[in-house]
Amino acid sequence: MSTFVLLTITGIGLGAMYFLIASGLSLIYGLMGVLNFAHGAFITVGGYGTWWTSNHVFEGIHSNLWRWLASAGLGLVLGGVFAALVELVLIRPLYSRHIEQVLVTVGLQLSFVALVSGIWGPDPKTFVVPAWLHETTDINGALIPNDRWVEIGTAAVVLALLQLFLRKTRYGLIIRAGVENRAMVQALGIDVRRAFTLVFAIGGVAAAIAGVLGGVYFNVVSPDQGTSLLIFAFIVVVIGGLGSIGGSAVAAVVVGLVQQYTNYYGSAGLGDMIVILLLGLVLLVRPKGLAGAVVGGRA
Amino acid sequence: MSALRRPLVANWLWPVTVFGLLAVVPWLNFSIPKIFDQPVSSPGTLALLASCLVFGGLALTYDIQFGYSGMLSFGHTLYIALGVYLSNIAITDWHWSFWPAVLFTMGTAFVIANALGFVSLRVSGIAFAMVTLAFAQAGSVLALKDPHHWTHGEEGLGADYTKLPQAFVGIFNTKNLYWLALAFMGIVFLVVRWAVDSSPGRVWQAIRENEQRVEVLGLRPGAYKLQAFVLSSFLAAAGGIVYMLLFNGSTLSVTEPNFTLTLLLMVVIGGAGSRWGAVIGGILYTYLNNRLIAIGSSSTVEGLPHAVRTPLEQPLFLLGIVFILIVIFLPGGIAGLARRGGPSGLRRLRQALAGGTSAAGPQEDA
Numbered sequence: 001m002s003t004f005v006l007l008t009i010t011g012i013g014l015g016a017m018y019f020l021i022a023s024g025l026s027l028i029y030g031l032m033g034v035l036n037f038a039h040g041a042f043i044t045v046g047g048y049g050t051w052w053t054s055n056h057v058f059e060g061i062h063s064n065l066w067r068w069l070a071s072a073g074l075g076l077v078l079g080g081v082f083a084a085l086v087e088l089v090l091i092r093p094l095y096s097r098h099i100e101q102v103l104v105t106v107g108l109q110l111s112f113v114a115l116v117s118g119i120w121g122p123d124p125k126t127f128v129v130p131a132w133l134h135e136t137t138d139i140n141g142a143l144i145p146n147d148r149w150v151e152i153g154t155a156a157v158v159l160a161l162l163q164l165f166l167r168k169t170r171y172g173l174i175i176r177a178g179v180e181n182r183a184m185v186q187a188l189g190i191d192v193r194r195a196f197t198l199v200f201a202i203g204g205v206a207a208a209i210a211g212v213l214g215g216v217y218f219n220v221v222s223p224d225q226g227t228s229l230l231i232f233a234f235i236v237v238v239i240g241g242l243g244s245i246g247g248s249a250v251a252a253v254v255v256g257l258v259q260q261y262t263n264y265y266g267s268a269g270l271g272d273m274i275v276i277l278l279l280g281l282v283l284l285v286r287p288k289g290l291a292g293a294v295v296g297g298r299a
Numbered sequence: 300m301s302a303l304r305r306p307l308v309a310n311w312l313w314p315v316t317v318f319g320l321l322a323v324v325p326w327l328n329f330s331i332p333k334i335f336d337q338p339v340s341s342p343g344t345l346a347l348l349a350s351c352l353v354f355g356g357l358a359l360t361y362d363i364q365f366g367y368s369g370m371l372s373f374g375h376t377l378y379i380a381l382g383v384y385l386s387n388i389a390i391t392d393w394h395w396s397f398w399p400a401v402l403f404t405m406g407t408a409f410v411i412a413n414a415l416g417f418v419s420l421r422v423s424g425i426a427f428a429m430v431t432l433a434f435a436q437a438g439s440v441l442a443l444k445d446p447h448h449w450t451h452g453e454e455g456l457g458a459d460y461t462k463l464p465q466a467f468v469g470i471f472n473t474k475n476l477y478w479l480a481l482a483f484m485g486i487v488f489l490v491v492r493w494a495v496d497s498s499p500g501r502v503w504q505a506i507r508e509n510e511q512r513v514e515v516l517g518l519r520p521g522a523y524k525l526q527a528f529v530l531s532s533f534l535a536a537a538g539g540i541v542y543m544l545l546f547n548g549s550t551l552s553v554t555e556p557n558f559t560l561t562l563l564l565m566v567v568i569g570g571a572g573s574r575w576g577a578v579i580g581g582i583l584y585t586y587l588n589n590r591l592i593a594i595g596s597s598s599t600v601e602g603l604p605h606a607v608r609t610p611l612e613q614p615l616f617l618l619g620i621v622f623i624l625i626v627i628f629l630p631g632g633i634a635g636l637a638r639r640g641g642p643s644g645l646r647r648l649r650q651a652l653a654g655g656t657s658a659a660g661p662q663e664d665a
Binding site for chain 2: 029033035090093094098099100102103104106107108110111112113114115117118119227231234235237238242267268269272273276279280283284287
C-alpha cells in the first residue's frame with residue numbers, strides 16, 4: 001500500500017511537470033497552429049538560468065531557500081523573455097506558414113542544445129535547493145520525497161492562474177476566441193498578434209518552471225533534459241486535445257501515473273511503451289483528443 | 300510538366316554522368332588538401348564519402364514523405380533503426396545468414412510501415428508529426444530496454460562479421476562499402492524518380508499542394524498518403540541495412556528523435572521536393588558535420604577567443620543556424636537557389652532582408 005501511495009504521488013508529480021510544459025504547447029498550438037519544438041529550449045533556459053544565477057548572481061545569499069527562490073525567479077523571467085524574443089524574431093516573419101514555423105523551432109532547439117553543451121559541457125549540473133526538498137514526509141507509511149508536493153502545488157497554482165487569466169481577463173478572452181476562430185477575431189478588428197507574443201511568454205515561463213522543477217525532481221539539469229521531457233509533453237498534448245488546458249491537465253496526470261505504475265509493477269521502460277500505446281488508442285477512438293479544441297472550457 | 304517538354308537527352312544524362320563520376324572515386328589516387336585529410340582512395344576518406352552517400356539516400360527517402368507528399372514526420376528514423384537493428388539481431392543474435400536476414404528485415408519493415416502508417420494517418424499535419432515521433436520514441440525505448448538481450452542497450456550491438464558477406468568486411472574492402480552506399484543512393488534516386496512521375500506520385504504532390512482539392516476530385520488522399528509513407532519507410536529500412544554494414548553494427552543514436560530531425564535539416568538545406576536537393580543536402584550536411592569537428596579542433600581555431608571558439612566546436616549549432624536562415628530566407632534550399640539561378644536567388648535574398656516577409660510568397664493569414 002505504501003508503495004502504491006508513493007507511486008501515485010510521484011506519478012502526479014511527474015504529471016505536474018508534463019502539464020507545465022504541455023499547457024504552453026497546447027495554447028501556442030491552439031492559437032497559432034505552431035508545434036513549438038523550441039519549448040525544449042525554454043525548459044533548458046529555466047533550468048540553466050537557475051543554475052547559473054544561483055552560482056554567479058545570488059551566491060551571496062546564505063539561506064538556501066531564498067537563494068533557490070531568487071535564482072528560480074530569475075530563471076523564469078529569462079524563460080519568458082527568451083520565449084517572447086523567439087516569437088518576435090523567428091516566428092513572426094513566418095506567420096501563416098505553419099510548417100516553416102515548426103522547422104524554425106526545430107532548428108532553434110537543436111542549435112540551442114548544441115550551444116549549451118558547447119558552453120557548459122554535456123555533463124549534468126546541480127543547483128542549491130533547500131535541504132528539506134530532499135527529505136521525505138511519512139504519509140501512512142509511505143515516505144514521499146518533499147519535492148513532489150512542490151511540483152504538484154506549483155502545477156495546481158499555474159493551472160488555476162491560467163484558468164483565471166483565460167476566463168476573467170480581456171486578453172484571456174481574445175486568446176480563447178482566437179483558438180476557436182482566429183479569422184473571426186481578426187475580422188472584428190482585434191490585433192491578435194500581441195496575443196501570440198503573450199502566449200509564447202506564458203508558455204516560456206511555464207516551461208521554465210518545469211525546467212527548475214525538473215532540476216529538483218531529477219537532482220540535476222543537463223542539456224538534453226528538455227528534449228526528453230518535451231516528447232512526453234507532446235504525447236500529453238495530443239491525448240488531452242490540442243488547445244485545451246483542462247484536457248492537458250487530465251492527460252498529464254494520466255500519463256504520469258501510467259508511467260509510474262507500469263514502470264514499477266511491470267518492468268522499467270514498459271511505462272513509456274504503454275503511454276505510447278495509449279496515444280495510439282486515443283487517436284483511433286477520438287482523433288481530436290480527450291477534450292477537442294476548447295480552451296478553458298470542458299476539462 | 301509533361302515528358303515531351305523536357306529534352307530527352309538531359310533527362311538521363313545528368314544522373315548518369317554524376318553517378319558515373321562518383322563510381323570511379325575509389326580509383327582516384329590523389330589528395331585534395333583541406334577538403335580531405337587523406338588521399339581520396341584511402342579507406343578513411345572513402346568511409347567518410349560512403350556515409351555521405353548513405354545519408355544522401357536516406358535524406359531522399361525522407362523527402363518522399365516531406366518534400367513530395369507534404370507529410371511532416373518526426374519518426375522516420377524508426378524504419379532506419381529497424382533496418383539497422385533487425386538485420387543485425389537476425390545475423391548476430393539468431394545466427395542467421397546474411398540474405399535471409401535482409402529479406403526478413405525488409406518484410407517486417409513493410410508490415411510495420413503499413414500498420415503504423417495506417418494508425419498515424421488517422422490524423423494529419425502537426426498531430427501526424429507528433430504521433431510518428433511517439434512511435435519512434437517507442438522504438439528507441441525498446442532498443443534501450445534490451446529485450447532478451449538482443450540489442451545490448453546502450454553498448455550497442457556489434458555485427459558478427461563472420462556472417463556478413465566477406466566483400467563488406469575489413470578496412471581493405473572500404474571501397475566495396477563505398478560502392479554499396481553509392482548503389483543504395485542510386486537505387487533510391489531511380490525509385491523516387493520513377494515514383495514521383497507515376498500517376499500516384501502526381502497525386503502525392505497534389506495532396507501536398509491541396510489535400511481538400513484532391514478529395515473533391517473523388518480520390519481518397521488517405522490511401523495515397525499511406526503509399527508514400529510505406530515506400531519511404533521501406534527504402535529507409537533498406538538504407539538502415541547499408542548503414543549497419545558501413546558502421547559494423549547498431550548503436551542507439553539511430554533510434555533517437557534527433558536522427559529524424561537531422562534528416563529534416565538535410566532535406567530543407569538541400570531543397571525539399573527536389574531529388575538533387577535532398578541528395579546534396581544529405582551529402583553536404585554529413586560532410587560538414589564530420590569536417591567541422593576537425594576544423595573546430597584545429598590550430599587556427601584554437602587561437603580564437605573562447606566566445607568564438609565554443610560555437611565553432613559544435614557543428615550542430617552552426618548547421619542549425621544555417622538551417623534556420625535557409626527556412627526564413629531561402630525556402631527552396633540549395634536546389635531552389637540553383638533553379639532560380641544565382642542572381643535572382645540573391646535578389647530574393649536581398650528582398651527578404653529588406654522587406655521581412657516579402658519572400659514568404661502569397662500570404663493567407665487564417
